[in-house]
Amino acid sequence: MLCFGVTDRPPYVDIYLFIEVLALKAGQAAHICCLQHTEVIMKTVVSALIALTTLTACATTQDTTDTASGVSDPFEGFNRNVYAFNEAVDKAAIEPVARGYRAVVPEPARDGVHNVLTNIRQPVVFANSMLQGNAQASADTFGRFLINSTIGVAGIFDVASTLGVTEHNEDFGQTLGVWGVEPGPFLVLPLLGPSNFRDTFGIATDRALDPLTWTEFESDPDLDDHIAVGRTVLGLIDTRARLIEPIETLRSQPEPYIALRRNYSSQREAAIRNGETEADPYQDLPDFDVYDEESAEGTGAGDQ
Amino acid sequence: MKIARHLIAAAALAAAASPAFADASTEAFVEDNANEVLESLNDPSLSRDERTALFSRYMDEFADIEAVSRFVIGKYANRFTPEEFERFQAAFKKYALAVYENELDAYRGNEVIVEGSTDRTPRDSIVDTKIPRADGQEMSVRWRVLKRNDGYQVVDVALNVNGNLIWLAIEQQAQFLSLLDRTNGSVDALINRIERMTRDVVAGRR
Numbered sequence: 001m002l003c004f005g006v007t008d009r010p011p012y013v014d015i016y017l018f019i020e021v022l023a024l025k026a027g028q029a030a031h032i033c034c035l036q037h038t039e040v041i042m043k044t045v046v047s048a049l050i051a052l053t054t055l056t057a058c059a060t061t062q063d064t065t066d067t068a069s070g071v072s073d074p075f076e077g078f079n080r081n082v083y084a085f086n087e088a089v090d091k092a093a094i095e096p097v098a099r100g101y102r103a104v105v106p107e108p109a110r111d112g113v114h115n116v117l118t119n120i121r122q123p124v125v126f127a128n129s130m131l132q133g134n135a136q137a138s139a140d141t142f143g144r145f146l147i148n149s150t151i152g153v154a155g156i157f158d159v160a161s162t163l164g165v166t167e168h169n170e171d172f173g174q175t176l177g178v179w180g181v182e183p184g185p186f187l188v189l190p191l192l193g194p195s196n197f198r199d200t201f202g203i204a205t206d207r208a209l210d211p212l213t214w215t216e217f218e219s220d221p222d223l224d225d226h227i228a229v230g231r232t233v234l235g236l237i238d239t240r241a242r243l244i245e246p247i248e249t250l251r252s253q254p255e256p257y258i259a260l261r262r263n264y265s266s267q268r269e270a271a272i273r274n275g276e277t278e279a280d281p282y283q284d285l286p287d288f289d290v291y292d293e294e295s296a297e298g299t300g301a302g303d304q
Numbered sequence: 305m306k307i308a309r310h311l312i313a314a315a316a317l318a319a320a321a322s323p324a325f326a327d328a329s330t331e332a333f334v335e336d337n338a339n340e341v342l343e344s345l346n347d348p349s350l351s352r353d354e355r356t357a358l359f360s361r362y363m364d365e366f367a368d369i370e371a372v373s374r375f376v377i378g379k380y381a382n383r384f385t386p387e388e389f390e391r392f393q394a395a396f397k398k399y400a401l402a403v404y405e406n407e408l409d410a411y412r413g414n415e416v417i418v419e420g421s422t423d424r425t426p427r428d429s430i431v432d433t434k435i436p437r438a439d440g441q442e443m444s445v446r447w448r449v450l451k452r453n454d455g456y457q458v459v460d461v462a463l464n465v466n467g468n469l470i471w472l473a474i475e476q477q478a479q480f481l482s483l484l485d486r487t488n489g490s491v492d493a494l495i496n497r498i499e500r501m502t503r504d505v506v507a508g509r510r
Contacts, residue, residue: 252504254497255479262478263470270467277467282424286474288371288450288459 071265073186082188083257089191090240090247098240112156114238117231118167119148119155120212127209128170132178137168137274169271172209173202177272186261194264330429330449331418333456337366338416338433338447345405345412359405367404368450368457369397375459376476377494380484388491395495399502406505411435411443427451430462 073079102110122145129137144160144167152159161167176198177183184197195203207213212231217223253259270277344350344358363369373396374381384392414436421431431447444464448471449456460473480494487493 252501253479254476254501255482258479258482259475262475263468266470267466267468270465273467275467277464277469281469282422282430285424285448285471286375286477288368288375288448288473 071186071261072184073261075185075187079186079188079261080257082190083260086188086191086193094236094240095244095247098237098244101237102241102244110238110241111158113234114242115148115152115158116155117235117238118158119145119152120231121210122148124206124210125168125170128172128175128206129168131172131175132170134168134170134274137166137170140166141168141170168274171199171202172205173199173268174272176202177268183265183268186265194260196265196268199268328421330423330451330456331421331431333449334431334433334447334458335416335418337362337458341366341408342412342414342416345409356401356405359408360401363401363404366458368452368459369400371450371457371459372400372473373397375473376480377484378477378481380481380489383489384491392491392495392498395498395502399498399505402502402505406508410437410439413438416445 105113122141126138126141126145129141143165147160147163147165148155148158151157181198183199187195187197187200189195189200192203212224212227215224250256250259341359341362344362345355347355347358350358370393373393376396377384377392381389417434419432419434421429423429427450429449429451431449433445433447434442435445436442446462446464446469447458448460448462450459460471462469462471464470483497484490484494
């Protein structure tokens with residue numbers, strides 16, 4: 001969990017913290033998306049894809065694969081611009097609101113908001129667990145949704161965790177990964193942050209899998225829109241408030257964009273493995289003494 | 305009898321050559337030294353400067369910072385002039401020690417528990433450990449240990465975050481190389497960045 005105070009944060013390996021961030025961010029990229037109003041999200045995704053299609057024509061021919069982590073980034077120039085745009089918007093608007101939210105709203109209330117947002121996403125997690133053929137995760141998720149929606153008072157209290165029912169975080173990007181779909185090129189989406197072709201498609205699909213997308217309330221035809229907007233706004237603030245320290249850490253890295261790209265990608269792969277390490281994690285470790293040789297070149301860890 | 309002797313010799317050779325054959329001496333090396341380092345951070349009789357000095361001395365023996373500093377700049381290790389490399393190395397060493405001191409400070413007063421090890425080659429092993437943190441969390445930390453002429457030295461440390469192994473030197477290399485590529489291999493740009501990060505790390509110290 002990302003519950004470090006600013007003062008007790010381990011300074012650099014920050015990297016681990018920041019990675020954990022990315023884990024959360026990766027997990028919540030889809031989450032935030034689900035929180036978006038359909039039109040907004042579709043507009044964002046579509047405009048990103050149009051921009052990408054345009055850029056494909058002028059993509060450079062250099063080797064764009066970060067070989068150590070297998071991240072392909074043929075749109076690096078575009079991605080770096082979107083990253084800079086996101087940073088500017090965040091610093092001007094989103095981060096101050098998130099800091100204010102954390103300062104003003106007491107922790108139990110923030111936890112309640114987070115729990116509600118997590119709970120209404122459980123049908124999507126359930127659908128993806130089923131699509132991945134994961135019976136245990138499906139059963140846990142179904143159980144969590146029932147318990148927290150009832151005893152947990154509409155999801156405000158996470159009673160299921162207290163009872164020891166494991167929480168899972170699945171999305172359609174992960175489902176595609178389980179099915180063997182490759183991530184494709186790395187992408188930075190406007191406002192939504194790091195992604196790739198597979199996960200971007202996953203975001204839109206999760207939206208379609210979400211029952212709230214299709215729910216209409218007869219008594220109040222506008223209620224579904226109000227829920228969608230409330231979800232989007234609260235989801236954005238909640239997520240950003242939980243990422244305050246990790247994003248500080250990311251910004252303190254020598255090359256934040258590279259750090260984000262590498263770690264988003266490896267963290268997504270770990271999420272697809274449901275938190276298990278790779279079968280042979282030491283297979284591709286680089287040689288540390290190679291640079292003593294005159295003819296030595298890099299290990300590929302940083303090849304762009 | 306002769307055949308039996310050959311079989312035993314072959315089996316012994318196979319066992320010794322197997323990468324899965326765990327070398328207990330690397331485990332003991334990590335356990336002893338990592339705990340010594342953590343103790344140095346937890347000695348209340350030391351002033352902040354004394355603690356930093358003692359920590360740096362231990363780290364110099366425990367880790368091969370020379371090899372790490374070459375590694376993190378990859379191909380540029382052979383492109384910098386000796387004078388440039390020396391300046392970079394001095395800045396990097398200061399940064400690395402500051403970072404590791406701050407990082408390991410979160411674990412002071414706790415004990416490193418060795419859980420096992422894997423030998424990639426007879427000279428290259430990874431030791432798995434668990435360290436309870438001061439804030440009650442437990443971190444899974446893996447140490448890459450290379451055999452040197454007169455013993456062992458650590459060259460990289462991995463943190464296992466939800467199944468994702470983050471090797472610190474490898475992450476640094478990717479970022480340093482990108483920074484160098486984007487500044488036409490400017491050693492000054494890299495040193496400026498490293499010195500700025502060192503100042504930030506030291507400013508946040510307890």
